[in-house]
Amino acid sequence: MTKQISSFAEYRKVYKNSVENPEKFWEKQARTFEWKKKWDKVLEWNFDKPDVQWFVGGKMNITENCLDRHLKKRGDQVALIWEPNDPSQSYVEYTYKELYQAVCQCANALKANGIKKGDRVCFYMPMVPELTIGVLACARIGAIHSVVFAGFSATALADRIKDATCKMVICSDYNSRGAKNIPVKEIVDEALKKDCDSIETVLVHKNTGDKVKMKSGRDKWWHKEVDGQKKSCKAAKMDAEDMLFILYTSGSTGKPKGVVHTCGGYMVYTEYTFRNVFQYKKGDIYWCTADIGWITGHSYIIYGPLLAGATTIMFEGVPTYPDAGRFWHVCEKHKVTHFYTAPTAIRALMAAGDHWPSHYDLSSLKVLGSVGEPINEEAWNWYNEKVGKQNCPIVDTWWQTETGGILISPLAGLHKLKPSYAMYPMPGIQPCLVDAEGNELKKKEAEGLLCIKFPWPSMIRTTYGDHDRCKQVYFSAFENMYFTGDGARRDKGGAYRIIGRVDDVINVSGHRIGTAEVENAINEHPLVIESAVVGYPHEIKGQGIYAYIITEEDVDDVAAFKKEVHAEVTKVIGPIAKPDLIQVVPGLPKTRSGKIMRRILRKIASGESDSIGDVSTLLNPEIVTSISDGNSDAV
Ligand code: WTA
Numbered sequence: 257m258t259k260q261i262s263s264f265a266e267y268r269k270v271y272k273n274s275v276e277n278p279e280k281f282w283e284k285q286a287r288t289f290e291w292k293k294k295w296d297k298v299l300e301w302n303f304d305k306p307d308v309q310w311f312v313g314g315k316m317n318i319t320e321n322c323l324d325r326h327l328k329k330r331g332d333q334v335a336l337i338w339e340p341n342d343p344s345q346s347y348v349e350y351t352y353k354e355l356y357q358a359v360c361q362c363a364n365a366l367k368a369n370g371i372k373k374g375d376r377v378c379f380y381m382p383m384v385p386e387l388t389i390g391v392l393a394c395a396r397i398g399a400i401h402s403v404v405f406a407g408f409s410a411t412a413l414a415d416r417i418k419d420a421t422c423k424m425v426i427c428s429d430y431n432s433r434g435a436k437n438i439p440v441k442e443i444v445d446e447a448l449k450k451d452c453d454s455i456e457t458v459l460v461h462k463n464t465g466d467k468v469k470m471k472s473g474r475d476k477w478w479h480k481e482v483d484g485q486k487k488s489c490k491a492a493k494m495d496a497e498d499m500l501f502i503l504y505t506s507g508s509t510g511k512p513k514g515v516v517h518t519c520g521g522y523m524v525y526t527e528y529t530f531r532n533v534f535q536y537k538k539g540d541i542y543w544c545t546a547d548i549g550w551i552t553g554h555s556y557i558i559y560g561p562l563l564a565g566a567t568t569i570m571f572e573g574v575p576t577y578p579d580a581g582r583f584w585h586v587c588e589k590h591k592v593t594h595f596y597t598a599p600t601a602i603r604a605l606m607a608a609g610d611h612w613p614s615h616y617d618l619s620s621l622k623v624l625g626s627v628g629e630p631i632n633e634e635a636w637n638w639y640n641e642k643v644g645k646q647n648c649p650i651v652d653t654w655w656q657t658e659t660g661g662i663l664i665s666p667l668a669g670l671h672k673l674k675p676s677y678a679m680y681p682m683p684g685i686q687p688c689l690v691d692a693e694g695n696e697l698k699k700k701e702a703e704g705l706l707c708i709k710f711p712w713p714s715m716i717r718t719t720y721g722d723h724d725r726c727k728q729v730y731f732s733a734f735e736n737m738y739f740t741g742d743g744a745r746r747d748k749g750g751a752y753r754i755i756g757r758v759d760d761v762i763n764v765s766g767h768r769i770g771t772a773e774v775e776n777a778i779n780e781h782p783l784v785i786e787s788a789v790v791g792y793p794h795e796i797k798g799q800g801i802y803a804y805i806i807t808e809e810d811v812d813d814v815a816a817f818k819k820e821v822h823a824e825v826t827k828v829i830g831p832i833a834k835p836d837l838i839q840v841v842p843g844l845p846k847t848r849s850g851k852i853m854r855r856i857l858r859k860i861a862s863g864e865s866d867s868i869g870d871v872s873t874l875l876n877p878e879i880v881t882s883i884s885d886g887n888s889d890a891v
Contacts, residue, residue, distance in 0.1 A: 257288050257564070261532050264671040267680070274683035275710070281684055282310070282713055286524045289563075290325050291316045292493050295520075301711045303738065306731045309497050310521035310713045317491035318500060318523045319396045322562035323356040324491070331356075334567045337541070338385045339586050341432045341573035347590075348385060352565075355389070360489035362386075362393035365481040369457050371424060373398030373492050376502065378422040378455075379548075380404050380413055380444055382431035383572045386461045386478060387548050388558055390426050395500060395519075398492035402502040402514070405549025406431055406438070408830040410446035412512075416504050417447065419514055420720055421454040426478075428463040434577035441468040496520025502720045503551055505657040506770035507729055508741075508760040514720030515551075515657050521713030522555075523563060525661045529682055530560030533651050534594050534623055535668040541620070543569035544596040545583065550767075551657040552627055555714075556596065560661070575601050580608035584616035584643075595643070596625030596653075598766035599635050603796045606638045613642045623668040625651045628766030629798045630754055636675040654678035654754045656740065657768075658730065660714025663687070664752050677753045686710040689746060694734035705758060706744040707737040760854065762791035762799045767832050771854075774801060774835065777828035778821055783807045788844050788852045789835065792861035800836035802861035802890070804844060804883065811840050814891050837861070839890040843879040845871065860884050 261267050274281040279298040286295070295314030301307065326335075331353040338348040350358065371377060377399050381387045387403070394401040402420045404413050417425065425448070431438040441460055448455055460468065461478040470477075494500075500522055502514040536542060542561055546552035548570075561568035569590060575583050583605065587595060605612065624644050626636075631652055640650055650673060653665040664687065666679040673679065681687050689697045689704035697704045708715075715738065719726040733739040743755040757763060760771040771789040778787040785806045794800030803821070811817045822834045845853040859868045865884040871877040 257531070258285055258528070260535060261667055261670065261683075267667055267670060267683075270683050271681070275686055278684055278710060282524060285528050286311055286314075286520070289316065289321050289523060289527075295496060299711065303711075303731050303736050306727055308711045308715060308717060310711075311496035311524070314496040314520050315493050316496060316520060316523070317396065317494050318519050318559065318563075319359060319392050320491045321523055322392065322559065323352060323359060326352045326565045327356060330565055333565070335562060336385060336388060337567065337569045337590055339569060339571045339573070339590070341434070341577065343578065343582070343585065350385065357487040358385075358389045359392040359396055360487050361485040362389050362482050363396040363489040364485035365459075366393055366399060366424070367397055367489075368485070369424065369459070369476070369481065371397065371399050375399045375424075376402055376420040376422040378402045378404060378413075378417050378420070378425045380406055380425060380427045380440060381461065382406055382428055382433065382440065382463065383547060383570055384428060384461065384463055385570065386428075388570060391548070391558060396489055396491055398494055398498065400499045400501055402504070403549055403554070404504065405547060406440060407549070407832055409827055410443045411450065411828050412830055413443065414447040414450035414452055415511060416514075417452045417455060419504075419511075420502050423454055424457045424459060425455055426459045426461070428461045429468045430464040430466050432464055432572070434574045437464060437466065439468075445469065445471075494519045497717070501554065503554065503657055505551075506761060506768045506773060508770060509772050512770070512773070513722070513725055513729070515716050516718045516720050517660050517714065518717050521715070522559070522660050525712060525714035526555045526560035527563035529661045530556060530566070531564050532667055532682070533653060533662050533665050534596075534625065535670070536561075536564060536566050536594065540593040540622070541567050541569065541590055542594040542596070543571070543586070543590070543592045544625070545571055545575070545601065546596070546598070546627070551660070555661050575605060576608070579612075580605055581612040581615055584613045584618060587618055587621060588616040591620040593620055593622045594625070595621055595623075596627065598628040599626055599631040600629065600765040600797055602626070602631070602635045602639050606635060606642075607796065610642050618643060618645070621648050623651065624648045625653060627653045627655075629763045630756055631676055633675045640675075649673060652676070652678045654752070658716040659712075660716070663708070663712070664754070674747075674751055677747070677751045679751045681752070684712050687752065688737070689744060690734055690737070694737075700746060700750060701748050703745040703755075704743070706740045706742045706752075706754070707734055708740065709737055762789075762801060764791070764794075764799050764801060764832065765797045769801065769833050773829060774803065774825060774833050777825045777833065778803055778805060778835075780828060781821055781824045783809065783811070783817070786844060788854065788857055790854055790858045790861050792837075792858070794836065797836075801833065802857075803835040803838045804841045804857055805838055806843060807840055814838065814840055814889070818891055837890040839883070839886055841879075841883050841886060843876055843882075845877075845879050845883070846875045847873070848875050850875070856880060857883070860887050863887075
């Protein structure tokens with residue numbers, strides 16, 4: 257471990273060095289890990305292809321760095337605390353030694369079931385310890401994990417399994433979330449009926465113990481396969497650039513893409529950012545409330561904290577079960593020092609009332625974090641006052657599935673904060689703002705499209721099975737830069753404020769949803785001719801989903817029709833993508849080349865019809881007034 261940055265002056269110095277000589281900087285970080293063979297070269301890169309390789313020729317295994325190397329020093333320290341959905345059920349702790357053994361047992365079970373280095377294993381599981389164990393077991397033997405958020409539908413799961421040609425699915429019987437009991441295994445069974453021919457085995461973890469159907473020859477119980485295995489397992493020798501995992505995420509167009517991360521750079525970057533952003537100290541109890549189905553869970557529940565030898569909490573439940581005090585209860589119970597959540601949760605809990613956080617002893621808290629979407633000032637202030645008691649720095653961390661780790665964020669407690677600003681780039685990160693033509697805005701104070709000019713170790717390497725798509729989406733908009741898809745503002749002091757997506761991605765409760773995906777799902781409804789989906793400001797969710805729909809015949813009961821649309825979207829994607837509002841329209845505003853003018857639809861959905869501007873170049877300008885007039889009928 258390198259020394260943590262401990263003052264703003266030091267950050268400035270480190271930052272300067274890191275961008276003047278990035279290879280030397282990252283090499284120094286990398287040296288603190290265990291490598292089976294040292295790298296021949298620190299970095300090779302070409303953003304045009306794109307081809308980015310870090311620690312070229314280096315050999316290692318990330319789990320040896322997450323687990324084995326801690327055994328001597330902190331084998332008996334708690335690595336993982338699991339807090340169940342039901343607060344009356346007792347929590348579970350794994351020391352580093354116990355986690356190591358559990359991972360090895362699972363790794364041996366994977367091998368016994370024919371999983372080899374390079375094979376893809378899909379996870380479709382609730383937030384149970386076996387998910388973390390399974391993910392690390394894959395990494396142990398060099399299998400590539402592809403975790404699919406357990407809120408996605410059978411169709412969405414099948415698409416992801418097929419795209420990555422996974423050999424195995426690991427799932428649970430059921431998922432208890434709040435008051436619900438979701439039949440996970442049943443959803444897997446349904447997905448596997450959709451031409452998922454590559455799947456040979458389904459490993460089922462007994463979670464609730466409710467009855468499930470097991471298909472003989474294919475389905476096996478976790479406890480039967482794993483529990484009897486040896487508690488040690490040789491770690492596969494991985495190239496720094498071998499794939500570690502695939503994680504699907506939504507973009508502007510088409511189906512979700514499998515973002516690929518590799519072993520070496522991801523390891524170095526997640527550990528470094530975890531320690532420096534959160535200023536984690538020995539003995540601290542760190543809790544990130546994200547789901548492991550998203551990147552935040554990968555990098556800052558599993559890998560970053562374990563690499564740093566931290567104690568990390570995994571929470572199975574939801575913020576409002578059994579009541580809106582649950583988060584604060586868990587903080588009190590485990591004496592949480594670091595609490596990392598999403599603005600949507602903060603807003604929801606803020607709406608539930610101040611008495612919830614004030615009812616619990618939150619005096620253990622030292623650092624608060626925010627991630628996934630812009631945090632509005634009101635939520636920031638509430639978080640600061642009611643949760644942090646004005647005593648905990650808030651790290652508003654900006655990053656993406658594609659970036660692997662946090663790129664822009666305050667370093668906890670090291671400098672003054674500005675509400676709603678993600679503040680400064682991490683060492684080694686070279687952000688810039690460009691205008692629509694790609695000209696860099698050199699003035700300090702500026703607003704533009706956020707790009708990154710130089711590679712960092714945990715950046716996306718490719719989109720699985722379609723390298724050209726990676727090039728098109730991230731490296732073709734502007735020459736020699738990684739384009740984030742976000743707009744941002746920079747102040748005089750060089751602090752960044754993230755404004756939000758500038759593409760057709762909406763950020764609903766911190767979940768990235770592609771408008772095209774939702775439209776495709778809506779269009780499955782037999783009555784629908786065409787649809788257009790946009791985001792609009794939503795008090796709790798940040799953005800809500802607004803769908804304009806053209807139907808074949810008049811819809812008398814729009815509320816009933818909305819239910820049918822919801823069913824369609826739930827079937828194709830999952831409940832997270834259900835439109836909040838739908839409006840049945842006679843047509844959609846289009847350019848002469850037939851492109852839907854979403855800018856106009858966004859204005860109407862946001863209640864800003866007055867500032868639509870000139871529509872005379874549209875193919876059908878008259879439609880704008882008609883849609884705008886009908887806006888109040890949206891349900
Ligand atoms: C948004 C989540 C403002 C942003 C880690 C980005 C944020 C997208 C912040 C990535 C933040 C994430 N402030 N916006 N602190 N963090 N975003 O891939 O639009 O699920 O492009 O990764 O979330 O979402 P993803």
